[in-house]
Amino acid sequence: MLKISSRKSNKLVHHFNIDTSGTHTCQVYAGHGSLSVLPERIRLYNQKKVLLLIDENVDELYGQRITEMLVSEGFVPAVHKIPPGETSKSAGKWLEAVDFCFDNGVNRKTPLVAIGGGVTGDLAGYVAASVMRGIPLVQVPTTLLAMVDSSLGGKTGINHPSGKNLIGAFYQPDTIISDIVFLETLPAREWRCGMAEIIKYGAIADPELFALAARFKSGYSEPAKLTELIIRCAGIKAAIVTEDEKEAGKRAWLNFGHTFAHALESLTDYRRFSHGEAVYIGMVAALKLSNLAGASLDESPLFQFLDGYKLKVLDLKPRIPDLVAKMFLDKKSLNNTVRVVLLNSYGQPRIDDITDLSLLEKSWDFALETCN
Ligand SMILES: NC(=O)c1ccc[n+]([C@@H]2O[C@H](COP(=O)([O-])OP(=O)(O)OC[C@H]3O[C@@H](n4cnc5c(N)ncnc54)[C@H](O)[C@@H]3O)[C@@H](O)[C@H]2O)c1
Structure with missing residues (x-):
């Protein structure tokens, strides 16, 4: 407990x-x-x-x-x-x-x-x-x-x-x-890397975090508020790992956006994107996939952070089939399906096994257009 x-x-x-x-x-x-x-x-x-x-x-x-x-x-x-x-x-x-x-x-x-x-x-x-x-x-x-x-x-x-x-x-x-x-003293790019994980906690567990996180889009400020933000995020992770230390269930929610992100990082040899940049793009793709799978999520909570993640990525559009293929290789994907974390609504994640390639392709297309 x-x-x-x-x-x-x-x-x-x-x-x-x-x-x-x-x-x-x-x-x-x-x-x-x-x-x-x-x-x-x-x-x-x-x-x-x-x-x-x-x-x-x-x-x-x-x-x-x-x-x-x-x-x-x-x-x-x-x-x-x-x-x-x-x-x-x-x-x-x-x-x-x-x-x-x-x-x-x-x-x-x-x-x-x-x-x-x-x-x-x-x-x-x-x-x-x-x-x-x-x-x-x-x-x-x-x-x-x-x-x-x-x-x-x-x-x-x-x-x-x-x-x-x-x-x-x-x-x-x-x-x-x-x-x-x-x-x-944290460099701006590393700050954005951490922000992506904070945005993730807003998406999977605590939508009120979005407003608090938005105060820190451009970096260090307001020590007391920043501490509150860190404590709230740490508390979410702590609660999840306490319940599911070895990732038999809920801990997988922490992978929201990450199956997409790992494919992007791997395709670009871990050189072009920081992990957080890839996670943000991955979350945009996962949001789209959630909506394609039946949710009706408003994009604005996630998109208010977009400025930090406009990364000139349109050149990757011809590589979407390769990105999808990488997702099938993810260690969490089994039996010709891709395991992803989707949202029913903000704060309500679920695990889904996707078999329809075209849904993944559309999600990538949306994310690359959005984060360009
Ligand atoms: N164990 C887990 O549950 C878990 C979860 C997420 C990520 N990770 C791992 O975390 C790693 C990424 O961590 P990261 O993003 O902290 O990157 P990092 O450890 O590479 O640090 C990023 C950069 O910031 C510099 N730096 C660190 N603190 C600084 C400071 N206070 N002032 C100035 N510069 C500073 C470092 O020298 C480095 O250049 C990856 O390997 C990833 O796999 C692990």
């Missing part, structure tokens, strides 16, 4: 618990300055040594301040930098990080702190899951996407040449600290 306590450590730091598997509780802190709870959280393990896996760009901007804070609290931090980019989610980088843990005398209680976006979080999470079959994990997400999505829910892993996220484990962090101070 998800329990969200209304306790606030101070006006700008909010706190709630996520209880998964009946046995594990993850403490989530979010807000301006919430990183200050890191020492008290890792003190629980009674260890001086702390392993930090940190994104290289984040290290450049914040690494020294973080290690100084830990040293002043009596800890001995050891730092391993993760080069930015998806290529770091590799077996080679995983092994380097595992070596780093053993080189620094890791034991079963040594905390590992992941500081960065989803790439660092996914890699570090898998390192924590696999070293000695599991060492304590603290996630410090520094991108909007990681704060509202990837740091929550325990999916960790790396890529394989055969595909994305094919090697991994479910492994829950003990603590997630989403300090929005990090977001002040």
Whole structure:
């Protein structure tokens, strides 16, 4: 059961618990300055040594301040930098990080702190899951996407040449600290990436989120409101993964737009679109498909964010058959059908298995025309 306590450590730091598997509780802190709870959280393990896996760009901007804070609290931090980019989610980088843990005398209680976006979080999470079959994990997400999505829910892993996220484990962090101070330096494109996942939560679970999210179309502002937005999104994901940790049912709703997005990313070799850009285009296609399948959804809640995702995509129209073919290869699609998340209405998702190619083609056509 998800329990969200209304306790606030101070006006700008909010706190709630996520209880998964009946046995594990993850403490989530979010807000301006919430990183200050890191020492008290890792003190629980009674260890001086702390392993930090940190994104290289984040290290450049914040690494020294973080290690100084830990040293002043009596800890001995050891730092391993993760080069930015998806290529770091590799077996080679995983092994380097595992070596780093053993080189620094890791034991079963040594905390590992992941500081960065989803790439660092996914890699570090898998390192924590696999070293000695599991060492304590603290996630410090520094991108909007990681704060509202990837740091929550325990999916960790790396890529394989055969595909994305094919090697991994479910492994829950003990603590997630989403300090929005990090977001002040987030590049605009990464901001839009996180916004796409926030828009997704509006579509599948909480249509009132659209209005709150619209305040942040152009980037960081209003810390208290931004914290509210992050908490609400994190709460949605937490509630879903609490009920369905291993994706046997509801967790699949989080894939709204993603079956389309994965096809687009794969067709363009993961180079042309950021994940969030592909997800937004995918959600436009999924909205169209929902309407073709009988819903009558107003497009404006989704389209109010369109300006950030006009991406000159008309050249892809001749490739629509290839995009559809890619959807059939998606690991969630079975038996010559494409598994997609559709909306009956905003906040009312459902899973559907599509066999009619022409519906998928029309949805792609609409999305490419719209997002051009
Ligand atoms: N585990 C899950 O449930 C889950 C869910 C969604 C996505 N993901 C994964 O997340 C990854 C994408 O994560 P992401 O979008 O956070 O990207 P990312 O980790 O690649 O970070 C994006 C960029 O932002 C930079 N950056 C990070 N924080 C910054 C800051 N505060 N200031 C300035 N620059 C900063 C990084 O150096 C990087 O260049 C993908 O690998 C995806 O598969 C996982």
